[in-house]
Amino acid sequence: MKPSAKRVEARGRELNLSVLLSITILAVCIVATVVNPRFIRITNLVNILQQISVLGIIACGVGMLLISGQIDISVGNQVSLMGIIMALIIQRGGEISPDAAHAWMIQWSIPFAVVVTFAVGTVLGALTGLVVIKSRAHSFIVTLALGSVYRGIALLISRGGSFTLYGRFETLGRTRIANFLPVSIIFLVFVVLVTLVLLKYTRYGRFLYSIGGNRKAAYVSGIKTTAVTMRAFITVGVLNALAALILISRVGTALAGTADAYSLDALAAIVVGGVAITGGKGNALSIFLGVLLIGIVGNALVVMNVNPHLRGIFIGVIIIGSVTFSGLSEQRSRM
Template structure:
């Protein structure tokens, strides 16, 4: 084999242009929309589109946090349990403090209930992220296993403090989840889009974002290159926790009550959205735009099945097929084995 030949051989996988992940997702989304519209034209109504966005906003906010973490090569599968726990805490604060009758001794606390709940949600969210991050770093064990453990712990704590009961907001905290700007666009959507844009800016334009890719690309090389890898990882977990705090606020505000299991489905749904969005489990690849599209796709499936009057229990099966198909296609087209 001469030099030229080795060069050609080396180049061939690179020249084989992979299908752009964004394009693949958009094609899937359009395809799904067309089918849904053909079956039921109501699908394409503005109100339904807005509805879809509102439905996915909590998932989207969670997915952005976990997505950025996954870009750095670490994972957090305790996010669902974190959201549940935060939901319980903030609902308890609102029910207990906000529900004090006007004549009682502590009645002055009533107006502080919602601000306190918001502060608690962010503060404790950040704390949970910090704990996850510290243990992942100190233990040296794969983050999947550590956060699996924490997932059970957080769920346990949520059950313990709630006693398995549900806590009601009684309409004291509705704006975030149910409010609409100009009476049309739900407030939650602005937060969702805002978080997506923020994630995009972080990943694309900040040094911190670049370090996330570097860690995911090669953690050892990142360390040799002078990146404080532990600090980067820790921050990523705290960001996940903060975004979970926001997600819990929106979710509980929309639902109007909290249970110890309210957030549970979000762990796997967020992971599904991120993976469909082209972030690989080992990290080093992915973008906020694609995570956004992944979230949208997952949300669309649920909505479309309802609109098409198909058995909603099919959702899991369809999402499963989409995950496998999307990852297989993008894997095959990038020429990787």
């Protein structure tokens, strides 16, 4: 067997994951359009993007973290907790009587809630990072535990109930520019672009890949591995805060478990997007395509009037297909 000949051949067959994801997305769109032409309407497509904006923002943070070899499965609980805190502040603000001595607080309650949410996001990210680094345990286990803690705190604060915004905070989630483009999509695009630049064109991004690819080699090369890891966890927390603001603004109420499902949905999207669970591999475009594919499949099933409970099954199949593809192309490139 001539290895050189084989390598050339393999390169010819090499298929990029981004291309494959794009083709799959296109195929799903075509099928959905054939079954129900309403799918391809611009309003529906905008709708899909709006629906995935929260997932996309969370996935960018967790994706960068996963590239550096760490995982965070508490993100959904973080978002839920921040949603509760934020909604609580806004609701209390709304309950102040205009005649009260502290009536001036009414107009400040929303900016205050936004600032607090970002502060809490930063603290939660830093806390998660700190526990992972200090405990030296695997971040999967640590964030499993912390997720439970965050959920517990959210339940304590909300006493199991819900907080309602009564339409007082709709800009982020519901407002549309020129009555067409939702603000949340702009945030999503912005976050994806920043992630892309960070990962591809900054030294910090390169350090994330190096730490995920070989932590020891990165350390010996002079990279401050714990500081970089810490920063990645904090980034996750800050993006979660943004996601919480958009989500609660759109939904209008906050429950202790509102966003819990995002932990695994984000992970699913990232893995579909080709980020290796062991770290060191992946890119922003593919992560976005992974998020988009998952969003489109969900929407297409509804539009095609298929039982929406099939969504889980489809997503499972997509994940397995994607990782199998990544594994195969990996093997080929090593031949």
